[in-house]
Amino acid sequence: MKTTIYTSDNKYSLKKIAVEIWEGFLEGQGLAYQLFKRDLKASYQKSLLGVLWLFIPPFFTAGIWIFLNDQGIVAIQDTPMRYAAFALCGSILWSLFAEAMNKPMVRFQTAMSMLSKLNFPREALILNAFYEQLFSLFLKLLVLIPVLMFLGYYPNWTWVWGLLGILGLILVGFTFGLLICPLGLLYMDIGKALPLVLPFAMYLSPVIYPLRSDGVLLKLQNYNPVTPFLELARSSFGEYDFVMWDAVGIWTIVLLFGFGLSLVIMKISMPVIVERSGF
Amino acid sequence: MEKSEEVLIRVEGVSKRFCKSLKRSLAYGMMDITKSVLGIPLSKQLRKQEFWAVKDVSFELRRGECMGIIGHNGAGKSTLLKMINGLIKPDEGRIELKGKIGALIELGAGFSPVLTGRENIYNNGAVLGFSKAEIDKKLNEIIAFSELEEFIDMPVQNYSSGMKVRLGFAIAAQLEPDVLILDEVLAVGDATFRMKCFNRISEMLKNTAVIFVSHSMAQVARICDRVILLKKGEMISAKSSNLAITDYLSSIKLSIDTRSQESSMISILKGYLADESGNELRDIVSGQTFQCVIHFDVKNFQELDRARFMAVFVDYELNSAIQVDQDLAFDSNGIFELKLNFEDLCLKSGKFYINTVILNGARGEFIAAKDNLINFTCTHKKDGYAPVFVNPIASWSKSIEVGN
Numbered sequence: 001m002k003t004t005i006y007t008s009d010n011k012y013s014l015k016k017i018a019v020e021i022w023e024g025f026l027e028g029q030g031l032a033y034q035l036f037k038r039d040l041k042a043s044y045q046k047s048l049l050g051v052l053w054l055f056i057p058p059f060f061t062a063g064i065w066i067f068l069n070d071q072g073i074v075a076i077q078d079t080p081m082r083y084a085a086f087a088l089c090g091s092i093l094w095s096l097f098a099e100a101m102n103k104p105m106v107r108f109q110t111a112m113s114m115l116s117k118l119n120f121p122r123e124a125l126i127l128n129a130f131y132e133q134l135f136s137l138f139l140k141l142l143v144l145i146p147v148l149m150f151l152g153y154y155p156n157w158t159w160v161w162g163l164l165g166i167l168g169l170i171l172v173g174f175t176f177g178l179l180i181c182p183l184g185l186l187y188m189d190i191g192k193a194l195p196l197v198l199p200f201a202m203y204l205s206p207v208i209y210p211l212r213s214d215g216v217l218l219k220l221q222n223y224n225p226v227t228p229f230l231e232l233a234r235s236s237f238g239e240y241d242f243v244m245w246d247a248v249g250i251w252t253i254v255l256l257f258g259f260g261l262s263l264v265i266m267k268i269s270m271p272v273i274v275e276r277s278g279f
Numbered sequence: 280m281e282k283s284e285e286v287l288i289r290v291e292g293v294s295k296r297f298c299k300s301l302k303r304s305l306a307y308g309m310m311d312i313t314k315s316v317l318g319i320p321l322s323k324q325l326r327k328q329e330f331w332a333v334k335d336v337s338f339e340l341r342r343g344e345c346m347g348i349i350g351h352n353g354a355g356k357s358t359l360l361k362m363i364n365g366l367i368k369p370d371e372g373r374i375e376l377k378g379k380i381g382a383l384i385e386l387g388a389g390f391s392p393v394l395t396g397r398e399n400i401y402n403n404g405a406v407l408g409f410s411k412a413e414i415d416k417k418l419n420e421i422i423a424f425s426e427l428e429e430f431i432d433m434p435v436q437n438y439s440s441g442m443k444v445r446l447g448f449a450i451a452a453q454l455e456p457d458v459l460i461l462d463e464v465l466a467v468g469d470a471t472f473r474m475k476c477f478n479r480i481s482e483m484l485k486n487t488a489v490i491f492v493s494h495s496m497a498q499v500a501r502i503c504d505r506v507i508l509l510k511k512g513e514m515i516s517a518k519s520s521n522l523a524i525t526d527y528l529s530s531i532k533l534s535i536d537t538r539s540q541e542s543s544m545i546s547i548l549k550g551y552l553a554d555e556s557g558n559e560l561r562d563i564v565s566g567q568t569f570q571c572v573i574h575f576d577v578k579n580f581q582e583l584d585r586a587r588f589m590a591v592f593v594d595y596e597l598n599s600a601i602q603v604d605q606d607l608a609f610d611s612n613g614i615f616e617l618k619l620n621f622e623d624l625c626l627k628s629g630k631f632y633i634n635t636v637i638l639n640g641a642r643g644e645f646i647a648a649k650d651n652l653i654n655f656t657c658t659h660k661k662d663g664y665a666p667v668f669v670n671p672i673a674s675w676s677k678s679i680e681v682g683n
Contacts, residue, residue, distance in 0.1 A: 001377050001457070003376070006368060008294075008368065008372060010314065031408075034405035041394060114385075114388045186309060265312070268315045271368040272308045272311050275367040
């Protein structure tokens with residue numbers, strides 16, 4: 001029979017925690033999928049446009065930039081692919097990262113009353129956020145691919161790199177999203193700051209303009225984990241040369257480590273957060 | 280109930296501290312997380328504005344045993360349950376649980392209001408740890424238990440709160456845990472459904488170790504083998520349910536708003552309990568002979584017409600236990616003393632209040648009243664939860680007809 005022990009001890013064996021997290025993911029699969037189905041069904045019950053809402057925001061962003069560029073108001077030149085395709089790709093890819101960064105915290109916040117009353121594998125919520133992210137990706141590709149084809153970029157095998165780039169973007173988002181989770185669940189400040197900071201970060205990153213080769217933005221770009229993955233994905237869709245392989249390699253290692261760390265931190269901090277959740 | 284030697288729950292010196300200020304509590308939270316991540320041991324002292332919500336609680340529970348936790352609001356019951364359920368960590372001590380743990384704390388967690396009852400069975404089931412296949416198998420049983428066949432394909436937001444809880448309980452009733460935690464869940468639904476829940480729980484009791492938190496002493500007395508009483512987080516007593524309940528009940532300080540109404544004809548002056556020789560009594564032992572003495576001030580006896588005096592014994596849960604109805608007829612004004620003699624009155628243990636009223640006229644018009652005229656504590660040696668015990672005259676005879 002399984003023995004469960006809770007103590008006041010806060011010395012954790014990393015191995016034991018890793019096993020617990022792994023088991024949590026395994027046990028939580030069913031719950032994660034069920035919650036995903038529930039939210040999907042429920043979210044479009046009370047909406048006239050339904051699923052369309054997932055497509056509307058990226059089209060808007062891209063549309064604005066295409067329009068501004070056509071009118072010559074902002075002069076973005078030398079994009080390695082047609083600007084419409086470039087901006088659409090950029091903003092959709094960025095939105096995947098931004099969603100992934102927001103999702104874990106929002107997921108835990110909405111489930112807080114459940115978390116404070118029932119003991120279920122907490123990892124189910126992370127898995128659930130991942131399922132949601134994959135679904136959102138699927139919908140976005142459904143828009144992106146026809147538009148790219150219309151603009152003259154046809155699917156080919158290099159697009160597989162694009163998918164890897166996208167997975168990288170989601171990894172960046174989840175890692176940072178989970179790392180800010182403990183602070184963000186205790187204090188409201190993070191939740192308030194994110195919607196302000198993320199759009200700002202987008203304009204500082206080469207999303208709607210091509211990679212920089214000088215200036216302050218170049219420096220920022222070198223320390224930005226989003227850029228290499230975003231560029232990897234976009235360059236493979238747009239069939240232009242990708243120059244940031246080193247950055248992709250380094251960031252992948254750093255992020256995988258960071259993601260593991262974020263899971264451990266979540267595991268340790270959850271009881272402390274539940275205690276103060278007010279439910 | 281079958282008992283085994285298998286200890287399923289072992290709680291050793293468990294304590295939990297809470298902070299009175301939210302800002303500080305959040306800051307302590309951040310500090311604790313940081314320290315735990317870095318592997319720095321936490322101090323076990325109280326920090327500024329902290330207090331012990333649970334202090335040094337220990338007990339063991341075997342399979343087949345049911346333990347009640349009682350105490351006033353804020354005594355630490357829910358905090359203790361949350362620690363046992365693994366939702367929050369103890370600050371001191373150790374909790375060891377064996378086998379599958381089931382908690383009936385919130386019924387219907389995970390319900391989405393816009394989805395149908397049927398869909399929500401799967402949602403709540405998943406939260407409780409059932410797989411889809413398990414729910415498929417139990418679906419009909421769940422719907423039948425909830426008695427919601429007719430409405431099962433309707434969105435849950437159209438359910439009444441009672442219906443939601445029924446569905447929630449029906450799902451949770453499918454759990455087959457080794458350790459079961461129950462927090463006030465039997466207070467749901469209408470009387471018939473409550474009975475059904477109670478029976479289901481009694482069935483589950485046989486093979487589990489149960490921790491039961493409730494404010495209903497009747498329920499605690501009925502299903503618990505023993506009870507721990509918590510007071511300000513500390514364990515005051517751990518003994519047989521009857522004794523612990525008596526401890527708890529005698530610690531209740533009900534300040535009932537005393538309604539008092541006087542009339543120009545008559546008023547109720549005072550009242551007390553006395554033993555056979557007339558000495559005043561504070562407390563009684565169940566079954567003891569005692570007198571209830573009440574003084575009236577009759578001011579206008581001619582106007583009293585078919586006047587009646589009523590006394591109602593009310594228990595600590597404010598349930599009426601006994602009613603006394605006494606006709607009043609006076610031939611002059613002045614102070615009168617009424618003695619009501621009780622023999623063999625077996626009240627349950629706990630605190631009682633006597634509310635009194637005087638009615639007058641053909642239609643029983645309410646003219647004077649005094650609530651909480653007398654209050655006293657009754658002690659009883661037997662387990663029980665009905666307000667009054669009676670000792671009917673029993674006789675045995677051997678029946679000639681067999682069977683039938």
